[in-house]
Amino acid sequence: MTMIQALRSALDVTMARDDNVVVFGEDVGYFGGVFRVTEGLQQKYGKSRCFDAPINEGGIVGAAIGMGAYGLRPIVEIQFADYFYPAADQIISEAARLRFRSAGDFTAPITIRMPCGGGIYGGQTHSQSPEAIFTHVCGLRTVMPSNPIDAKGLLISAIECDDPVIFLEPKRLYNGPFDGHHDRPVVPWSKHELCNVPEGHYTTPLESAAVFRSGAALTVLTYGTMVWVSACAAAETGIDAEIIDLRSLWPLDIQTIEASVKKTGRCVVVHEATRTCGFGAELASMVQERCFYHLEAPIERVTGWDTPYPHAQEWAYFPGPERVGAAFKRAVEA
Incomplete structure (x- = not known):
């Protein structure tokens, strides 16, 4: 389907x-x-x-x-x-x-x-x-x-x-x-x-994130379309990124996030929405509060621009593999 x-x-x-x-x-x-x-x-x-x-x-x-x-x-x-x-x-x-x-x-x-x-x-x-x-x-x-x-x-x-x-x-x-x-x-x-979607009735818990891609070099916190963009960036850069698909933004599966960041020591947040007061700001704050002593680099954010939606520059506005990959590199090289 x-x-x-x-x-x-x-x-x-x-x-x-x-x-x-x-x-x-x-x-x-x-x-x-x-x-x-x-x-x-x-x-x-x-x-x-x-x-x-x-x-x-x-x-x-x-x-x-x-x-x-x-x-x-x-x-x-x-x-x-x-x-x-x-x-x-x-x-x-x-x-x-x-x-x-x-x-x-x-x-x-x-x-x-x-x-x-x-x-x-x-x-x-x-x-x-x-x-x-x-x-x-x-x-x-x-x-x-x-x-x-x-x-x-x-x-x-x-x-x-x-x-x-x-x-x-x-x-x-x-x-x-x-x-x-x-x-x-x-x-x-x-x-x-x-x-490969089952035909009948099944449920996915509303409070659970999923490990979309396992990795050891850094943790990517993302959702929706940016899950796929982040996976493309990981493939193109060769960086062993662990991609967490949040799925449920609230309530948030903070346990899965915390376990991943403590394992990798690095975190990149990716979303399509504007940067200022975007959901990524809350994610970065929560990671900082819970994983500070495990972090080996500053938390990176890759987002849309702080502008009205730019119709003529739509595909530049979206975080793409280049911008996301650059953030991966900054995180692992810090």
Whole structure:
């Protein structure tokens, strides 16, 4: 399966198992979603369980919160992550706080899917990576998979979770992993082991990171598309990097991170979002707090620029293998 097919399979499996699971959002019904993730679900489950919503992100999320509080398990799609801002108050002030405000009487078991990041020449309003905003909000879980197997397992876990989950989907990975040099896949998903997605129900824990690539020279902390860019940089530089795919940004698997950094003594953080107050800043701080006496070099960060999203310079904006590889070299030579 491609990541698109894996996500669709997760939705199909959960809708078949539980009649309380409903899917709605802009164009997700008849049209099947702008990226076709929900294609065929309305035809299979009917218009009462997979339906279109007006262009009103605040209304979409607000309705989902009410539905979740009364027993349903809504999965809503924000067509692009950039569009979540009109729904920010519903997400932050209502969904994230409902369990606490009601002393556990109500929960918000909702999953908010958002295609994120660049790579489709979508410009400033279709290409942002706002994950750091969500990780800052107490009560939200934030997830970003890097491959089809994890995408399906994590999405099923998110749907079955009683907490609100922000499920971020890197658009560049929908049809194959990219190396960052060109806007084309390194290898089609059909030829990669991570496309061997089981057909039925399975879950991937929301709080667990994965060792994407074992190594001894340095630890790379990354997620989403940058997992593949980091792997390409390791191959091109010949540096024996251990790549940790965070998968769940919050709650964070700090135990896996700590064990890896203490083993290698060096750490590089890579993400596509802007540098200042990006999630990498929190990662660097946590590593510094827990692994200071094991570090043999300063922690490196490789990120997007601190600018509005530069449509005309999209592929320069992304951390590519050259920039990531240069950070690897600085870390091992320090």
